[in-house]
Amino acid sequence: MSVNRSQTVKPLLIVDSALPAMDIVALNALAGIIVDIGTDTETLAGMAGLAGRTFALLARVGPLERLSEDALQQLLDSGAEGIVLSGCRGRADIQKLDVMLRVAEAANGTAPNPIRIYGEYGGAPEGLLSPYPLTDSSPRLKALIFNGLALAKSVGCQEPTSARHQRVAAPILTGRANVVLRAFEAGVPAYEVLPATPDEAAARWVRSQSRDNGFASVVCNSVEQAAILSNA
Template identity: 30%
Template sequence: MRSCLILPADAEQALAPALGCGAAALLLRLGPPVENEARRRARERARLIITEARCRPAAPRIFVQVAPARSAVVEADLDALAGALPGGVFLEACAGRADLQQLSVKLAVREAAAGVAEGSTNVVALAAQTPAAIFQLGTYAGASPRLTALAYDEASLLDAMSGAIAEGAAPLSTARALLVFAAAAAGVPALDCAPKDCAKLETACAAARREGFSGMLAQALDQIEVIKAAFDAA
């Protein structure tokens, strides 16, 4: 997965361009991990998008970002998707092996109920969104055959630090390096997240490739071609 476009599940007008954008994957975000009407609508919309994408041979692979494994909200996320399981899920705030394995059990239950092969739903771990998660990066190797990639989300990590460090600070470089090493140990790609400023994208892609990242999550449709050019050439 070298290119993945992030799309809010309720972004209806952006769906058609997203399905034809040429990205390897499309990540549907359901919003803040709280149980409310907005999240329920986003789940239903995600189900419809998954169904529509399956009718398009050239559509990107669909992933849905689910709530943290230890939250009550993740059960409702997975229940809502059970009748139209996506190709994979991004696990929010994943804090190592235990979270990944806990989600894997939950997925196995839904796969059995849906009559699909166990293990058919892959997992990308958003593995560096909190300070505590950084200390669990070495636990992913051999944790689950579902693991498809480890993803780095600097914006969420900065938010979790509540201003204790600034963007570009040395500890963030350490976190990035640890995630790349953890992905290599687990035998999966490391994914970076594109900057919101498109003017910085080419530089960010080149830096990510040098650091060992294998792909990037795009935050806008017009970032996909730049990301593909940078990483498909790797």
């Protein structure tokens, strides 16, 4: 099913390893929270038990080679509802993760297909050059995420000296177009990870640029950014 661009899609928020300092009403204004967990699932388990929670709880992992069977089992036990695969290289990575999840869920006695997959592009630049389509790669694939900050670091782009939120390097322009087109092809929404922005006006500007360029919504980098954009 194709993505309805006129539909309002709530933003996501990425956090390191602590519960955001926001009340449950503010948290529920988000589509989900991405916890960059490493090997620690304590924060995930704490969020999973929040009373009145309606936002999705997503665990960010990657690259795929570092995700062991034991770590995947811990994610299932923690209450994670989706996995954000950082450094996604394309169809093969998504399919491999799908298989790993099916094996883990079978061992855990979990119903098939409950864990969603979000492919995050940028940290592995070769993924943006893959010729293989994502269509029908996995029924679990729910969205693509473009991380321009990770891509810029990977290919050695220079940090802009002024107006950071308005200056975009050429590889990022190419990468974000690629992800939007891949998401359209797969029939899933595309999110863009926002750069750190100095004020409310800048946060709203970068979000509008993402929308204008075909992204359904954004991934906020801070609680402050999330508070501004989730209420917009």
